[in-house]
Amino acid sequence: MSLNTLEEIAQYIVSDGKGILAADESNPTCGKRFDSIGVESTESNRRDYREMLFRSSGMKDNIGGVILFDETIRQNAQDGTPLVDLIKNQGALPGIKVDKGLAPLESSPEETLTQGLDGLDERCKEYLTLGAKFTKWRAVIKISDDIPTDGCIQANMEALAKYAKIVQDNNMVPMVEPEVLMDGNHSIEKCYEITSKSLKMLFKCLKDEGVNIGGTILKPNMVTSGSIAESQASIQKVAEMTVQCLKENVPSDLPGITFLSGGQSDVNATAHLDAMNKIGGFSWKLSFSYGRALQQPSLKAWLGKEENITKAQEALSHRAIMNKLAANGAWNLDLE
Ligand code: 13P
Numbered sequence: 001m002s003l004n005t006l007e008e009i010a011q012y013i014v015s016d017g018k019g020i021l022a023a024d025e026s027n028p029t030c031g032k033r034f035d036s037i038g039v040e041s042t043e044s045n046r047r048d049y050r051e052m053l054f055r056s057s058g059m060k061d062n063i064g065g066v067i068l069f070d071e072t073i074r075q076n077a078q079d080g081t082p083l084v085d086l087i088k089n090q091g092a093l094p095g096i097k098v099d100k101g102l103a104p105l106e107s108s109p110e111e112t113l114t115q116g117l118d119g120l121d122e123r124c125k126e127y128l129t130l131g132a133k134f135t136k137w138r139a140v141i142k143i144s145d146d147i148p149t150d151g152c153i154q155a156n157m158e159a160l161a162k163y164a165k166i167v168q169d170n171n172m173v174p175m176v177e178p179e180v181l182m183d184g185n186h187s188i189e190k191c192y193e194i195t196s197k198s199l200k201m202l203f204k205c206l207k208d209e210g211v212n213i214g215g216t217i218l219k220p221n222m223v224t225s226g227s228i229a230e231s232q233a234s235i236q237k238v239a240e241m242t243v244q245c246l247k248e249n250v251p252s253d254l255p256g257i258t259f260l261s262g263g264q265s266d267v268n269a270t271a272h273l274d275a276m277n278k279i280g281g282f283s284w285k286l287s288f289s290y291g292r293a294l295q296q297p298s299l300k301a302w303l304g305k306e307e308n309i310t311k312a313q314e315a316l317s318h319r320a321i322m323n324k325l326a327a328n329g330a331w332n333l334d335l336e
Contacts, residue, residue: 006215014256017327018064019288024097039304051077058317059090062324067095084131095134111152124170134173137163141180161205177219184226188233199249239275252283261293269293270326277329287327
């Protein structure tokens with residue numbers, strides 16, 4: 001498959017049920033993950049961990065793209081091979097997180113606006129030379145009693161659209177991530193309402209900016225109950241409401257929707273994806289762009305020890321295989 005156009009790149013990443021490994025944790029976030037296994041977050045430990053992931057045999061055929069953090073796209077493996085080349089050798093495309101994280105929103109300081117439009121064009125030009133084929137920008141929408149405000153949704157979706165346009169002008173595929181957080185005790189209906197509102201605004205802004213939808217990937221949350229809500233929606237209900245919300249708001253020429261896992265357990269994230277693909281009836285590929293739900297079992301097996309590398313790689317491979325099955329609606333719990 002040639003990968004000359006934005007459309008071809010986007011389609012390749014999600015071809016045949018492949019998905020994305022999100023390994024773009026910032027250094028502070030990586031530090032939190034390493035704290036949980038008692039490993040110090042040094043540059044070389046972060047490199048060793050990511051090298052271990054990218055050399056896993058299950059990357060091949062199951063992972064179409066890997067999102068990296070700025071530090072990682074510049075790092076070499078222990079034998080001197082650029083980590084970007086390890087990814088390409090597995091048949092996956094390197095991607096890069098280009099936003100600069102969250103800052104309080106002026107008009108409503110308990111909410112956030114994602115930063116990073118300043119200098120984005122220059123950063124894109126450099127990342128392209130470093131091998132990046134796609135990029136990611138994450139906007140965060142929080143649900144609580146009086147939030148999100150309309151201003152927060154609008155400001156974040158406008159920024160996502162401006163980002164996407166700049167990235168496409170630099171010949172990379174923008175992944176747009178409007179994450180409605182699971183945190184809270186809200187109902188699944190509330191999550192539906194806010195996710196729907198955010199997606200509507202996002203696609204309006206993308207259109208206004210002249211973004212090519214056929215060369216864009218959407219990375220949304222699933223429609224779920226709040227993480228501490230007393231009543232938790234079933235797998236089937238999450239799948240049905242998520243598919244309905246996407247059908248209502250996402251244009252049919254978008255090539256791929258790759259979900260974030262957002263704090264779901266690894267098996268739940270797979271089960272939800274599988275249930276949605278079993279429902280079917282949509283034109284986009286419905287796949288995964290998981291961070292924690294792909295990496296967690298591998299991180300726990302690794303523990304920073306060389307002798308655990310094989311076990312840790314098997315754990316990542318297993319999750320990658322399970323999620324590709326789910327992206328084809330061909331997974332079941334017995335396979336776990
Ligand atoms: P999780 O799947 O752990 O939510 O991470 C995905 C991601 O890239 C968040 O921006």
